[in-house]
Amino acid sequence: MNNTATTPLHQSLGHQSEHPFDLATALQPLPDGRFAAATHPAWANMVGPFGGITAAVLLKAVTQHHDLLGEPISLTVNFCAAVADGAFEVQAIPARTNRSTQHWTIALTQNGETVATGTAVTAVRRSTWSDDECTMPLVSGPELYARAQGPARVEWVRRYQMNPVVGFVPSVWDGAASASSLSQVWLRHAEPHAVDVCALAALSDVFFPRIWLRRATLVPIGTVSLTVYFHATGRELAALADASTSANPWVFGQARAQCLRDGFFDQSAQIWSQSGRMLATSTQTVYFKE
Amino acid sequence: MNNTATTPLHQSLGHQSEHPFDLATALQPLPDGRFAAATHPAWANMVGPFGGITAAVLLKAVTQHHDLLGEPISLTVNFCAAVADGAFEVQAIPARTNRSTQHWTIALTQNGETVATGTAVTAVRRSTWSDDECTMPLVSGPELYARAQGPARVEWVRRYQMNPVVGFVPSVWDGAASASSLSQVWLRHAEPHAVDVCALAALSDVFFPRIWLRRATLVPIGTVSLTVYFHATGRELAALADASTSANPWVFGQARAQCLRDGFFDQSAQIWSQSGRMLATSTQTVYFKE
Numbered sequence: 001m002n003n004t005a006t007t008p009l010h011q012s013l014g015h016q017s018e019h020p021f022d023l024a025t026a027l028q029p030l031p032d033g034r035f036a037a038a039t040h041p042a043w044a045n046m047v048g049p050f051g052g053i054t055a056a057v058l059l060k061a062v063t064q065h066h067d068l069l070g071e072p073i074s075l076t077v078n079f080c081a082a083v084a085d086g087a088f089e090v091q092a093i094p095a096r097t098n099r100s101t102q103h104w105t106i107a108l109t110q111n112g113e114t115v116a117t118g119t120a121v122t123a124v125r126r127s128t129w130s131d132d133e134c135t136m137p138l139v140s141g142p143e144l145y146a147r148a149q150g151p152a153r154v155e156w157v158r159r160y161q162m163n164p165v166v167g168f169v170p171s172v173w174d175g176a177a178s179a180s181s182l183s184q185v186w187l188r189h190a191e192p193h194a195v196d197v198c199a200l201a202a203l204s205d206v207f208f209p210r211i212w213l214r215r216a217t218l219v220p221i222g223t224v225s226l227t228v229y230f231h232a233t234g235r236e237l238a239a240l241a242d243a244s245t246s247a248n249p250w251v252f253g254q255a256r257a258q259c260l261r262d263g264f265f266d267q268s269a270q271i272w273s274q275s276g277r278m279l280a281t282s283t284q285t286v287y288f289k290e
Numbered sequence: 291m292n293n294t295a296t297t298p299l300h301q302s303l304g305h306q307s308e309h310p311f312d313l314a315t316a317l318q319p320l321p322d323g324r325f326a327a328a329t330h331p332a333w334a335n336m337v338g339p340f341g342g343i344t345a346a347v348l349l350k351a352v353t354q355h356h357d358l359l360g361e362p363i364s365l366t367v368n369f370c371a372a373v374a375d376g377a378f379e380v381q382a383i384p385a386r387t388n389r390s391t392q393h394w395t396i397a398l399t400q401n402g403e404t405v406a407t408g409t410a411v412t413a414v415r416r417s418t419w420s421d422d423e424c425t426m427p428l429v430s431g432p433e434l435y436a437r438a439q440g441p442a443r444v445e446w447v448r449r450y451q452m453n454p455v456v457g458f459v460p461s462v463w464d465g466a467a468s469a470s471s472l473s474q475v476w477l478r479h480a481e482p483h484a485v486d487v488c489a490l491a492a493l494s495d496v497f498f499p500r501i502w503l504r505r506a507t508l509v510p511i512g513t514v515s516l517t518v519y520f521h522a523t524g525r526e527l528a529a530l531a532d533a534s535t536s537a538n539p540w541v542f543g544q545a546r547a548q549c550l551r552d553g554f555f556d557q558s559a560q561i562w563s564q565s566g567r568m569l570a571t572s573t574q575t576v577y578f579k580e
Contacts, residue, residue, distance in 0.1 A: 134547075259424065263418050
């Protein structure tokens with residue numbers, strides 16, 4: 001099966017690109033102000049699609065909205081249930097528009113049921129005093145680390161090239177507890193694609209569940225809520241691709257859990273450009289069993 | 291002026307306690323399912339009330355809802371505009387109820403305008419493998435650090451006793467840039483109060499703006515979005531007060547910025563019990579001028 005092929009549903013959505021990211025986030029305006037969209041097999045997870053692609057499609061409903069003011073500053077997505085394969089609708093509502101900031105509420109529905117909820121803030125950015133306080137760890141370039149050939153049990157993992165530096169998925173599930181959940185990994189799209197703000201939202205969710213690293217046990221998990229803060233402008237993100245001969249920029253990601261307890265753990269993550277510029281910080285809380 | 295006194299608005303809300311936290315978060319059910327509430331002068335900030343008390347009242351609309359399932363796992367609050375002094379309404383809607391998790395959308399309105407939006411997840415917690423990966427820094431007990439007597443320009447600061455360990459508000463606003471925004475501080479309510487889940491939501495917002503520490507310049511700021519993950523059960527939180535002879539538990543807070551750029555900075559924070567148990571982790575993005 002060619003998972004990146006256009007499906008009839010995606011043909012009807014009138015997409016402009018054959019790239020699996022663009023296919024899975026294609027939105028068709030509906031007369032009532034909502035958008036029609038559909039899951040794409042290229043992003044299949046264990047149950048339903050990869051959470052990152054769902055976050056991306058929710059954010060895209062904001063960035064494609066005709067009333068949009070500014071650029072995304074923050075995004076929170078709550079995963080209420082697994083998205084079923086097939087069509088869904090996304091509604092983004094500007095709940096409050098100020099002079100330079102705008103507050104959005106977002107909902108993803110299927111057959112009238114709420115499957116994901118979200119909020120976002122967009123704003124007109126202005127040049128100010130600036131500093132990346134959390135600097136990128138000193139690591140070698142992405143080419144000096146081998147591409148992970150881990151157990152690709154799920155399709156979406158094939159959408160990214162992951163060159164781990166430390167803390168990738170355990171190669172042996174022997175239940176040997178590790179003291180640290182720290183992961184550092186070079187990341188880029190497997191099929192070349194710009195790191196735009198929606199792609200960045202998806203990249204914030206690529207880190208394997210911290211509980212797997214800590215326990216080396218494949219316990220069932222599911223992200224419950226994800227929050228991403230965007231630190232780069234659209235112009236800065238566009239320049240990442242310009243600076244790369246391949247038009248497929250690498251980013252460097254880092255993730256770590258702070259607390260794992262009673263069926264939920266958190267994960268805080270950072271994403272930098274290859275040259276060490278902070279692009280996004282994120283946090284998520286994840287359900288786990290046992 | 292006695293800022294903790296009951297106001298006529300709060301008398302009409304039928305509150306059960308004279309504590310300023312309970313007064314400011316008192317909710318009166320309305321026939322349409324919303325709650326009526328009102329700002330309280332004890333929590334006044336530069337413009338409008340302290341964001342932490344607004345977060346607490348949004349969460350309380352969830353925890354007081356007759357359809358509540360479980361306990362709070364996560365809360366996101368987006369501050370759309372300053373809350374005006376006086377009455378407001380809060381609506382919490384269970385957008386999706388699963389077997390053991392529940393997803394909430396929340397809105398705070400004044401005169402029909404959206405002033406804050408939010409989402410929350412509540413869940414039935416189950417005992418699992420657990421670990422506090424992010425351990426509390428090694429510091430002495432709260433009594434060994436002096437209570438901060440900083441410039442209390444705003445009323446809400448008087449609601450907390452803050453014994454800073456490192457990185458409190460600059461004592462001189464001389465514009466001398468600091469390389470680190472790290473703050474560590476012992477915290478408790480100035481008027482004894484339990485650290486329940488709503489109080490914990492408010493405590494997540496007590497850290498002074500990181501930009502002030504970095505620049506030693508009092509630039510205008512405003513929190514745009516706040517996300518809190520709760521790691522302790524209600525029972526654990528109740529036990530904090532039981533273990534204290536004063537029934538006024540100390541907590542230890544830590545906060546740091548990761549990126550400050552183009553008018554927005556983020557802050558990630560952790561709160562532990564006095565005995566070093568992780569209670570909550572949070573993140574926020576904050577607007578700043580210049």
